[in-house]
Amino acid sequence: MFDNKDDIEDVQIEEIICPADIEHISQYVSQDVALIMEDACLFSYTDIDNMPYDTQRIPPQGYDLADAQKEGWTPQLIKALIGSLPDENKLFSGVLCSQLKPIKTEAGQYILKPAGVFCEDKKICAFLNPIASCRTLNGDQWTLLVQFIDKDFKKREIFIPNKLLPKDGSALSELLIDSGLWINVDPKAGRQNLKYYLNQTPKERMVLVNKIGWHGQNYVFPDKAWGKPEREKHKLYIQGTMPLYEEIGTIDQWTQEIGKYLQGNSRLIFGVSMGLASSLLTPLGRQNFGVHYIGYSSIGKSTILYVVASIFGAEVKSWRTTDNCAEAWAREANDNIFFLDELGKAPNASVVSEMLYMLGDGQGKGRANRFGDARDVTKFKTYPQSTGEMSFEDKMRQGFGKRNFFAGQSVRLAQIQADAGQGMGIYENLHGFKNGALLSDHLVKSSLKYRGTLGDAWLSYCCQNYNDVLKKAECYAQIWMDKYPLENGTDGQVIRVKGHFAHIAAIGEMAIEQKLLPLKSGDVYEAVAILFNDWLNQRGGVESHEDMEVVQKLISFIEEHGSSRFENPWNAGEDEQTGRERPNNEKVFDRAGFRKFVDEQYTYYFLSTVFTRDILDGAKGASQKARLKKLADSGYIQTTTEKKEGKDMNRYSKTERIPSHGVKKVYVVRMPAE
CATH class of the missing domain: 3.40.50.300 (P-loop containing nucleotide triphosphate hydrolases)
Incomplete structure (x- = not known):
């Protein structure tokens, strides 16, 4: 990987990816590595068995990365440690511990080292660095954002509500232990001291938001944000498990x-x-x-x-x-x-x-x-x-x-x-x-x-390109709307859904324009049009949902109950003694109405209460009239016309004399020819 000294003059340890690289680079930087390790008293993780270095150990003259490899250091351990320490990325950045100033509290002086947090030479926990004070836009829910290294040597972040600090430290320590931080369980040396150490106010401020998405012109994810933050960064804070949004590959x-x-x-x-x-x-x-x-x-x-x-x-x-x-x-x-x-x-x-x-x-x-x-x-x-x-x-x-x-x-x-x-x-x-x-x-x-x-x-x-994106989205959506027009009289529900499809089409075309989708210009327009037409077919047309539903309900009801819930009291023949029409006394349970065979087809006489309940879903007023009009216009209901205040008014129900049942208010339904 490295062919000469010039290639590695400014190399960072994160770039070392295999033992061969460690051995190759060591011939050029052995003296520098030894000096940095000596100055920083680096890798002092005596409480973690996986770390091969002793706390007080000073590397001997000429010690280099090849020696470290023989003693058990792997590229993975080195990369994990370096990635877990403060932001600067110098070679063996643990030397930066000298820049972390001691923190004086009533409980003593705390010092943060790569090995952990110390108070009066007593180690209270592994590396734990408060990095920001956070609160909501309303100025409440003050929380401390801390960075730490867990027992897998991974850099982690966690929010610590400030309300945990005044207590005895047990809830605070439980939260951190559960997250993987090593803590001294001795109450005097460990958890009691944590609340004093964390009772500080880092200079950096962050605004807590409780959902992902747009906050101003910045888009916030659990562990990432896009845009240009204003005075303060936005940070997602949700109590419980954070939503998972992964970024893997290229x-x-x-x-x-x-x-x-x-x-x-x-x-x-x-x-x-x-x-x-x-x-x-x-x-x-x-x-x-x-x-x-x-x-x-x-x-x-x-x-x-x-x-x-x-x-x-x-x-x-x-x-x-x-x-x-x-x-x-x-x-x-x-x-x-x-x-x-x-x-x-x-x-x-x-x-x-x-x-x-x-x-x-x-x-x-x-x-x-x-x-x-x-x-x-x-x-x-x-x-x-x-x-x-x-x-x-x-x-x-x-x-x-x-x-x-x-x-x-x-x-x-x-x-x-x-x-x-x-x-x-x-x-x-x-x-x-x-x-x-x-x-x-x-x-x-x-x-x-x-x-x-x-x-x-x-x-x-x-x-x-925030403002340009919004303008383009509106423009491209209108292009799709104009390219695939709807017929006159289309219901507002369909127009509303088409607006959503237009928005989807516009964004897809913009992604093609930015070469983010491997498609040709117009491919998304065409695909969205196909899906919109499929939706219309699935729906049944461009009429309102209620209009189509009431017709379907009437058809389904007659198909399901035509012979079981409709009595036929007509056409039973004449009585031999009286010469009058004899009623057909067939037994019908849960009667919905009556039916009569006329012109090779049944006419159904729905009882008004049943029709209103089962076909019109109990609708009243304008809603009921709209559904009845749809049935009449479609040829299902037989109507009559009467004069009212000088105007012709349609009546959808009738009064009919039913043999052996007297006069009934009914809706007369006849299935139109297909």
Whole structure:
């Protein structure tokens, strides 16, 4: 690796990656290494068996890295230690311990060394460095951010709430021990001293935020932030487990192993574009929106989620959860993508119903604190993507807690067939793989190996070109809207969903323009149009959800109950003694109305109470009139016209004399010719 002395003149220890390099470099730097180790009293980890150096040991003359290798030092141990010490990266940066000033407290003087924290020559814990004082924008929840080296020699960070400091130190020490820090368990030498050592105020200040996403023009992740911080850095602080967003590999690897397989596959292009679009929800003032991919098992539905999850290195969650847990997950996915795999695993219909409204509204439940005062309601912006072998309508009708599927829910998560219709599951192009299963297997494995790099590049671009990105997004969205116009009279629900699809199309095209997606200009526009048309077909047209639903309910009710719940009291023949029509006294249980065979087809006379309850879902007023009008306009209900205040008014119900039942108020229904 190093061919001459010039190559290693300014080398940092992080660059040494194998024993051969250590041995090769030692011939040039032996004297320098010995001096630095002597000055720093380096590697004094007497309490850790893996460290081969003694606390007080002074290296002999001529000691170099080759000698260190013989004594047990490996490149991994050296890199771990150097990476765990303060920010400067000189060769053997432990020498910088002389720059850490002693801290005087009422309990004595504390000194931070590479070996740990000492008080009056007593070691109280391993390396533990307070680096910033943090608090929320409201000026409360003061917290200390500390950096330490755990027992695996890894550099870690943890938040320590200041409220733990006034206590006896046990809760504080338990928190740090649980995180992997070595602590002297002697109360006098260890945990009692920790609270004095940590009761300091570092110069650096940070603002705590409780969710990822945009804060000003900065985008914050658990361990990373993009943009130009204002006066103070933003730092994510969530009590409990931090959300997982991994960054593994390079963007070139992501492109080679995942990105190139997007070409020609509309579901993958749409999913990835939607994932990128999720990051701009707050700056563009957009509302929450999601999609639900429906399809049989083993056609690749979950593969879409894993590919999209690789953008930011996120986790794929399951529908097998509670609405409270899903609320926490959604907050952790703020200004980002959120995944729910396999709807069939959801506990029951009531949980699904609550989650649909929560995810669509971007707002959690209202709750009270221990004093009975209202706590801040959780709010978030996210683009959920879901999969399932069943639709939401099917799930709502299933088992305990049955619910209706309403229009508001239908435009919150658009339902799309996962099958692309080419006999290859979700794919239209297998890119040389023998079948879709093999391609899915490759994509899922690759999505776990190469993650987070596309999202990193995308967020870097957005933060560096913040205002231009917002302008372009609006412009490109309008281009897609104009390119694929809707017919006149399209319901507002459809127009609303099309606006979301336009946003997704715009962001995907912008990613192509920045060479972040290996696609041609216009590919995303076309893929999003395919998915939008598939959604319209799945939905049944451009009319309102309520209009289409009431027609479907009427048809389904007659098909299911036409012969069992409708009595036919007509056409039973004449009575031989009286000569009058004899009623047909057939027995019908749970009667919904009557039916009469006329012109080779049955006419159904629904009892008004049954029709209002089972077909109109109990709707009243304007909502009821709108549904009745839809049925009449579609040719299902027979209407009459009457004059009222000089105007012709349609009446949807009639009064009919029913043999052996008298006069009844009914809705007369006749199925129109197909």
